[in-house]
Amino acid sequence: MIQNAFRAATLGCALAMSGVLATDATAMEPVTAELRPGWRLPNGDHMAALHLTLAPGWKTYWRAPGDAGIPPVFDWSASDNVADVAALWPTPHVFRQSGARSVGYKEELVLPLRVAATGGPVTLEANMMIGVCSDICVPQELHVRATLPDSSSVDPVIAAALAEAPFTASEANVGKVQCSISPAKGGMVLRTEIDMPSAGGQEELVVEAGQPEIWASEPKTRREGGKLVSKTKLMHMEGKPFALDRSKLRITVLGAQHAVDIHGCSS
Known part of the structure; x- marks a missing residue:
């Protein structure tokens, strides 16, 4: 299902993408992903974050990636005791290559996630499809999972990303x-x-x-x-x-x- 959503989301970007679309990204490992478990909010919701680390020279894309970008697709349905996950995007950068504009991030992306919990222990789990680009563009299917702690201790990395919002x-x-x-x-x-x-x-x-x-x-x-x-x-x-x-x-x-x-x- 997520593959179909990703193909649909990339329809408007395919002709504008610069470089060659690669099919074997294993050897390059352009991106790694983890969940930062974050902290519990006073109302019972949770603040976590998706942390993407990009290899030198690689970038990934914002929710609205521009004509030359690939929009991310997230599936949180495997999570436990989660009603909703809202991504709070930090301010992105504009990139231009071969006359086309893309909007996204280089080096890393810490994407804060406000998680609406339904009660009980919360496990956040996601399958996602994202695009990463350097001289070539590579679709990446990633999986992350974490149990969110019942703790009010603030993660300064997530707090810094929240401060970067528009x-x-x-x-x-x-x-x-x-x-x-x-x-x-x-x-x-x-x-x-x-x-x-x-x-x-x-x-x-x-x-x-x-x-x-x-x-x-x-x-x-x-x-x-x-x-x-x-x-x-x-x-x-x-x-x-x-x-x-x-x-x-x-x-x-x-x-x-x-x-x-x-x-x-x-x-």
Whole structure:
């Protein structure tokens, strides 16, 4: 099942990927994975983390990996006494290779996981498919498992990763967020205007439609005074017509000084 989900998730990335897709990653060992068991929260939930260590020169991808990236797929169904697992992604980096953009991490990724427990001993277990890339791109199927302790002792590595999360719109003093749509061949063009202070340097936008079947291209972005203006093309992965729910849109601004996570926009 996870292999089918991974193939579906990579459909929009396959043509944009640079390098050669390798099928035998065993000898290279580009990534290793473990679960950091973390600590119990006051409400009974648990804070853990997936810790990926990448070999020199390799990178892996954020939840929205860009045109040249491979989206990760996680299956937590083998866990015990777990109702939900929410990934709290640290701010990613932008990579460019052969004219294509990808969004992700190099060296390592500590991905905090907020685990909603149902009572009793908690065992967190995951099968996952991720992409890692260097001169070649390698799909990796990984398995991790850990029993989560009934302890309030904070793991400083996980705490540091939590501190690397993007600011909320409120924290970054974001004002009005407006968006409009216009028809385009095979889909639609989304135009956004975000009233916000600069995040520093050349700001990059990542647009997520909030609907997994809708693909968003790399936005063309510019500054107009205090506003960040962008245009991106949205298309259905199977070429079908679709309606856009503005409340589900998620826009991440990646700047040299900080990142900002914005949810939804008005017409």
